[in-house]
Every structure is written in structure tokens, then in C-alpha cells.
Amino acid sequence: MDESIDSVDVNLESKHEHIAIIGGGLVGLSVALSLLHCNQKTPTRLKQIVLIDPVHPTQIAANSIKSKTVAISYGSRIIYESLNFWHTIHHLAEPIKSVQVSIQNSCATTTLLASQSHVPALGYVIPDSDLIMALWRHLEADECFIMKQAELESIVFSGSQSTLKILENNKTLHLTADLVILANGNNTAFHKKLGFIPTCKSYKQTALVASLKHQYPHMGCAFEHFTPDGPIALLPCQSNTQTSSSLVWVMSTDQAGKKKQASDVQFLEQIPKQFTNQLGHFTQVEARQTFPVILSTHSEPVRPGLLLMGNADNTLHPVAGQSYNLALRHAMTLVSVLSQASSQYALGHLYHLNAYRNQQRMDTMRTIFFTDQLVKQAASTKKRSSRLLFSLGLFAAHHVPCLNHMISHYGMGLVGYGE
Numbered sequence: 001m002d003e004s005i006d007s008v009d010v011n012l013e014s015k016h017e018h019i020a021i022i023g024g025g026l027v028g029l030s031v032a033l034s035l036l037h038c039n040q041k042t043p044t045r046l047k048q049i050v051l052i053d054p055v056h057p058t059q060i061a062a063n064s065i066k067s068k069t070v071a072i073s074y075g076s077r078i079i080y081e082s083l084n085f086w087h088t089i090h091h092l093a094e095p096i097k098s099v100q101v102s103i104q105n106s107c108a109t110t111t112l113l114a115s116q117s118h119v120p121a122l123g124y125v126i127p128d129s130d131l132i133m134a135l136w137r138h139l140e141a142d143e144c145f146i147m148k149q150a151e152l153e154s155i156v157f158s159g160s161q162s163t164l165k166i167l168e169n170n171k172t173l174h175l176t177a178d179l180v181i182l183a184n185g186n187n188t189a190f191h192k193k194l195g196f197i198p199t200c201k202s203y204k205q206t207a208l209v210a211s212l213k214h215q216y217p218h219m220g221c222a223f224e225h226f227t228p229d230g231p232i233a234l235l236p237c238q239s240n241t242q243t244s245s246s247l248v249w250v251m252s253t254d255q256a257g258k259k260k261q262a263s264d265v266q267f268l269e270q271i272p273k274q275f276t277n278q279l280g281h282f283t284q285v286e287a288r289q290t291f292p293v294i295l296s297t298h299s300e301p302v303r304p305g306l307l308l309m310g311n312a313d314n315t316l317h318p319v320a321g322q323s324y325n326l327a328l329r330h331a332m333t334l335v336s337v338l339s340q341a342s343s344q345y346a347l348g349h350l351y352h353l354n355a356y357r358n359q360q361r362m363d364t365m366r367t368i369f370f371t372d373q374l375v376k377q378a379a380s381t382k383k384r385s386s387r388l389l390f391s392l393g394l395f396a397a398h399h400v401p402c403l404n405h406m407i408s409h410y411g412m413g414l415v416g417y418g419e
């Protein structure tokens with residue numbers, strides 16, 4: 001760690017926290033939620049928590065356009081229920097009753113049904129901004145200590161705790177913490193300074209996100225259509241008429257730039273006709289936004305006193321909507337390990353962090369592998385033979401109930417947590 005805290009500002013304050021969470025995005029807020037909930041049940045060494053973000057939560061939510069939604073799995077709903085949080089968001093979340101999967105230039109399709117898996121929904125769609133605001137309000141009501149306009153500048157670890165240099169309203173504060181959780185997004189440069197070297201892969205793709213209006217109600221149906229240029233997902237959104245869906249269209253960066261600039265009419269004409277049977281014509285497009293698509297992972301996301309979570313740890317392709325769901329499972333695993341942590345070791349000791357790491361490793365590896373393979377399979381459908389193979393897979397998933405059930409089970413996030 002080459003960061004230094006030599007230059008101390010005049011306005012210096014000192015405070016000690018058990019856990020400092022850096023980043024108030026979806027993951028930082030969710031980690032804070034699970035830690036606070038754990039404390040309410042049994043007072044632990046995880047009592048004093050601070051959450052730090054340079055952007056005010058209302059601003060984070062405002063910056064996050066309404067068309068950017070997150071599909072939370074049924075497994076995540078179960079986690080929210082256990083955290084006593086689901087009741088605060090269920091009215092904002094549109095249930096996914098079915099998922100229709102198809103491939104370009106192939107008649108093979110399969111449909112995953114919530115009813116076949118005996119669950120009320122395979123997952124739920126909620127705008128990022130609504131989820132962020134709900135999490136934040138919940139934390140404020142629980143009196144979580146949130147530094148809303150504060151930025152972590154540097155960290156120095158010594159002995160059993162870290163010293164954080166934080167800039168808040170032009171004031172420099174020094175804070176010490178037993179454990180620092182970096183949930184500050186995919187800030188590779190910052191992480192490298194702390195000795196975390198990511199393995200990165202660019203898919204040379206961009207995700208174009210938009211809000212679409214269509215002729216017929218979606219009836220809770222989500223679509224995943226694979227093309228050689230990238231997958232297209234349509235997620236059902238909440239509205240009285242059920243005629244609005246959120247589009248995540250992954251394609252080459254060049255194409256995405258052009259589609260973002262195209263007129264509304266041109267854009268709507270370019271959407272594959274695949275969805276017309278169920279949704280009718282697309283009548284309106286709003287809030288087009290693009291996101292780079294990369295795979296960034298860390299083989300060792302822990303250092304003494306430090307831990308990466310969320311996008312800071314793994315940034316995945318959005319094809320299967322897994323990243324946030326995976327991070328939520330990680331948060332639960334971490335809280336379970338730390339709440340039972342022996343007082344023989346400091347909270348940020350590698351003894352505890354490696355125990356967490358070992359418990360989440362399989363789930364992480366499997367999720368990364370599954371997501372990456374899906375992208376590769378989709379890209380390979382340019383070739384007729386690969387398309388045939390993928391089509392056969394869909395055909396089997398459609399006709400073999402246990403295979404269909406297995407895929408649904410995986411998509412619902414019911415494989416992995418608690419292993």
C-alpha cells in the first residue's frame with residue numbers, strides 16, 4: 001500500500017468504527033442492511049458501522065435513470081424477507097411470472113414458468129433508483145451512521161485496524177475501523193493501489209438500456225433473445241396497463257453508439273420482431289443509456305483488514321442478471337461468518353476473511369462461469385453448427401422437466417447461498 005496519511009489537515013476528527021463500508025451503491029447499502037439486521041437480533045462486534053459515499057443517496061438515485069432496472073431473483077426476495085426489508089419494496093417490484101428464451105435464426109425456444117417451480121415469481125424487476133432510495137430510507141430509520149458526502153482518499157492498515165483518510169465537505173477526517181469493506185464499484189486504479197489486481201476481460205460490447213412501451217400487456221413475461229451480436233433482454237415493468245418493459249440490449253460498442261443516437265422511430269424499427277407476438281408493436285422508447293460490458297474478477301478479494309464486494313470484487317456481463325444477486329448472497333455469508341467470529345482474532349483478521357472467502361468461492365466461480373459461457377454460446381451462434389447445438393439445448397430444456405426446473409432453480413438464485 002503506497003498511500004500515505006502524512007499530510008494531516010487542520011480540521012482533524014477521530015472516530016473508531018467496527019466496520020466501514022465504502023460506497024453507497026446497491027451493494028454497499030445492502031451490506032449495511034444485513035449487518036444492521038444481524039445486530040438487532042443479537043448484539044455483536046458488528047455494532048458500529050459507517051457507510052461512506054461522496055454522492056448523496058438522493059443524487060445516486062436521481063442519477064440512476066428509471067430505465068435501468070435490476071432483476072432480483074426469487075432467492076434475493078427470500079433474503080430480503082429474512083432481513084425484514086421485502087415488505088418495504090414489494091409494491092415497487094414487478095413479478096416475473098415467466099421467462100421466454102429464444103435464439104436468432106432458430107425456431108427453438110423454451111419457457112421457464114414460476115408456476116412450474118411452485119413459486120409466486122421467478123424474480124422481480126425494480127428500478128435501481130427505487131431500490132437505492134428504499135434501502136437508504138430503511139438504513140436511516142435504523143439510525144445507521146451514513147457519511148453522505150464523504151470520499152475515501154486513502155487507507156493504511158497497521159496491526160489490527162485500518163486508518164481511513166476521508167474528505168467530507170472540504171474537511172479531512174481520520175477514522176479507524178476493524179474492517180473496511182470496499183463496495184466502491186469498479187474503481188480498478190484505486191484497488192490496484194491497495195494491492196488488488198483484477199483479471200479483466202473486455203467483451204468489446206456495450207449494454208444499451210431503455211424503457212419501452214408496447215401495445216399488449218406483458219403479463220409478467222420476461223424475454224431473453226440470443227443473437228450472435230449479443231443478448232437482448234426485456235424485463236416486465238410496473239405500470240397500471242402492464243405495457244412497459246425495460247430493455248437491455250447488448251451489442252458491439254460501435255452499434256450501441258449508433259442506436260443511442262438514432263431517432264425514436266428508427267430505434268423502434270430495429271428491435272427484432274421476435275417479441276411482436278406477445279407484446280405487439282413497440283410504441284415508445286425513453287431514457288436510452290449505455291454501459292460498458294466487462295468481466296472483472298479478483299482471485300483474492302481480501303487483504304488484512306480489507307475486503308472487496310459487489311462490482312469492486314466482480315463485474316459481470318449483465319446477460320443473466322446475476323451480479324447484484326450474487327453480491328447480496330455474499331453479504332449474507334459475510335454477516336454469518338462475522339457474527340460468529342471468535343474474539344481471539346480482530347474482525348478484519350485473515351482468519352475470518354478467508355473463512356468468508358472459502359464459503360462464497362463456489363457460488364462466485366459458478367456464477368462467473370455460467371454468465372461467461374452464456375455470452376460465449378450466444379456469440380458462437382453465428383456458426384450454423386453451434387446454433388444447432390444451442391437450439392438442441394433449448395429444445396431439451398423445454399421438453400425435459402427436470403432440466404427446465406434446474407435452470408429455473410439456478411436463475412432464481414436458489415443454488416449457491418449457504419453452501
Ligand SMILES: Cc1cc2nc3c(=O)[nH]c(=O)nc-3n(C[C@H](O)[C@H](O)[C@H](O)COP(=O)(O)OP(=O)(O)OC[C@H]3O[C@@H](n4cnc5c(N)ncnc54)[C@H](O)[C@@H]3O)c2cc1C
Nearest residue numbers: 023025026027071152184185310311318321322323324325
Ligand atoms: C445494463 C445492466 C443491467 C444489469 N442488470 C442486473 C440484473 O438484472 N440483476 C443483477 O443482479 N445485476 C444486474 N446488473 C449489475 C448491477 O447493476 C451491479 O451489480 C450493481 O449495480 C453494483 O453495485 P455496486 O454497489 O457494487 O457498485 P456501484 O453501483 O458502482 O456503486 C459504487 C458506489 O461507490 C461510491 N464510491 C466510489 N468511490 C468512492 C470513494 N472513494 N469513497 C466513497 N465512495 C465511493 C460511488 O459513488 C457509488 O455510489 C446490471 C448491470 C448493468 C450494467
